[in-house]
Amino acid sequence: MKKLLIVLLLCSFSSFSQENDSLIIRKIFDEVLSKGEAYKTLTHLSKKIGPRLSGSEGAAKSVLFTKKVMEDYQFDKVFLQDVMVPHWVRGKKEEAFIEVGKQKIIVPIAALGGSVATATTGVKAEVIEVKNFEELKMLGTEKVKGKIVLYNRPMDATKINTFEAYGGAVNQRGGGASEAAKYGAVGAIVRSMTTLNDDNPHTGGMRYATGVPMIPTAAISTNGANLLSKMLKENPKLQFYFKQNCETLPDAPSHNVVGEIKGTEKPEEIIVVGGHLDSWDLAEGAQDDGAGCVQSIEVLRALKALGIKPKRTIRVVMFMNEENGLRGGTKYADLAKQNNEKHIAAIESDNGGFTPRGFGMVGTDTQIAKIVAYKNLLAAYGLNEISKGGGGADIGPLGQQGTLLIGFKPDSQRYFDFHHAKSDTLEAVNERELNLGAASMAALVYLIDKYGL
Structure with missing residues (x-):
């Protein structure tokens, strides 16, 4: 039955304007690869701010910095979500x-x-x-x-x-x-x-x-x-x-940082893309997860730069406290439920800024089959691994609300060379690989926004 569903969706997708979609996706990649600003943002986050463990001065500075970045890009709305976080010091x-x-x-x-x-x-x-x-x-x-x-x-x-x-x-x-x-x-x-x-x-x-x-x-x-x-x-x-x-201090106030572009036709349907702003205290947190944060911001920057006006609301979230509490992801989902927000899909980048391989998903068979049907459009960019299994820690709590959870999958071979170690610095991130990841996420956001789930 599942195979039949995928075949039917693939057949129906053939009636889409694939040629036009291919052109738009090409423009997205061209924009990010030639004019992308993710590495510039990551350079400031890594070198000017550095370690960003929850409750720390670095975490507080990163909140203000990423909020200003989004405001400077003139996203339709930029705001903070209050969240209390653990405060452990080495x-x-x-x-x-x-x-x-x-x-x-x-x-x-x-x-x-x-x-x-x-x-x-x-x-x-x-x-x-x-x-x-x-x-x-x-x-x-x-x-x-x-x-x-x-x-x-x-x-x-x-x-x-x-x-x-x-x-x-x-x-x-x-x-x-x-x-x-x-x-x-x-x-x-x-x-x-x-x-x-x-x-x-x-x-x-x-x-x-x-x-x-x-x-x-x-x-x-x-x-x-x-x-x-x-x-x-x-x-x-x-x-x-x-x-x-080391010592555990009382919980400290912090924030998720949220920016969005309002949808023109179905603004009540939200597509989220994000990473976690906090990092461990030994290094700059460039791969984990500075890369995911700046890639997510770049998704909205690129769509806006290309004049793409989404049907649905596209939201970028810098989650706080993934590393030692998941308070930010939990708070975001709680507020979404409290505000009766409808999140149709959430994409998380928290596997490093390496060469893109695809996306892993947690959702219904129908939701997953819809994304798998886009493989023929995305394969040209090395995105061949599009299948069930993945998601992400911060977007995980949204799953209870029926949201399709999507984890961006870069090549995994070098990630744990740097993960949680002092070697996780800007020098460990390749600018082109970082941009390819941002463009990959933007392309998928474009398709989900255009055709829904």
Whole structure:
């Protein structure tokens, strides 16, 4: 039945003015590739503002900056949505070393977002290495109590889609501290979520379970994890020391930043495109998710520059607090419901600014089939992966309102080289790839606006 539906939609699409659509899409790509301003915006966001963790001064500056960018482009409406966000601070740089006798080998670590601090003197203990929670459970309290647990399960290098590899490893970061604490561990150290062997620890969010002691937890670089594992095999009694000074402060006021072009025929139907404005505190947040933010703004800039007057309202949203709370995405969906807004589709860019591959979708079979029917128009631009499966974290809450959720899919091979690490800087972003992504999103927005769902 699903295949028949797709065939019928493809047949009906053949009656569309495909030649005209091809010309418009070509104009969109020409505009963005020759006159695009996404990289200029990203340069300011990365170099002039930098890290933008929720509750920070950088986050507040990024709100004002992106609001002004949209106002300067003279979008029909630009406004802020108030949202209270978590406010975790790293404090003084972490310290860590492996100790064997009198020898101390320094290794790079970074506290995980949401972790508690160590004692002011740090934590030093023997180490138990595990690959997963099942191994930890088998060891039990007798072997874990008083130790530091090293979670050393790497991302699966055989996965072609690196987001699948990330999904297969990230639970040790998110829940590792509480699982270790159940058996009396005094700390948890987690292998960084990357396939790259280097000395950059990759931070990220973690959470504490209710009723379990809160123990300090940090990411260790992949090189550091490999070294510690090797040394443990040679000397199981070695000790590991780490000290971190992080703190969770009271929730802080912040904002989503919203701009829109009003629809001319069906303004009550809204198409959203967006990314998350917050980033982790170790770097500039250029790939995660400065790229997605500036691409989304560029979608509206390009449509306006070309004189395309959409039938439906096109809205760009800079979501706040995706990294450690999802408060912005939740608040946006709550306000949409409260205001009786009808969002027909939402596109999120949060997979980096790499070469475009396509779009993944979460929605009804009918909605998905409608987008798949555009593949023959989009394939010329390398957008061949258009299928079910995707969406995004910030637009996810809109799914409960029947909105088609679409995740922009760039090539995934290099994303986790930079994800949540100090290497996530402007220099990691290629301007042409960034522009290709913005144009791809704008082309899809154009088609959804013209033909609806």
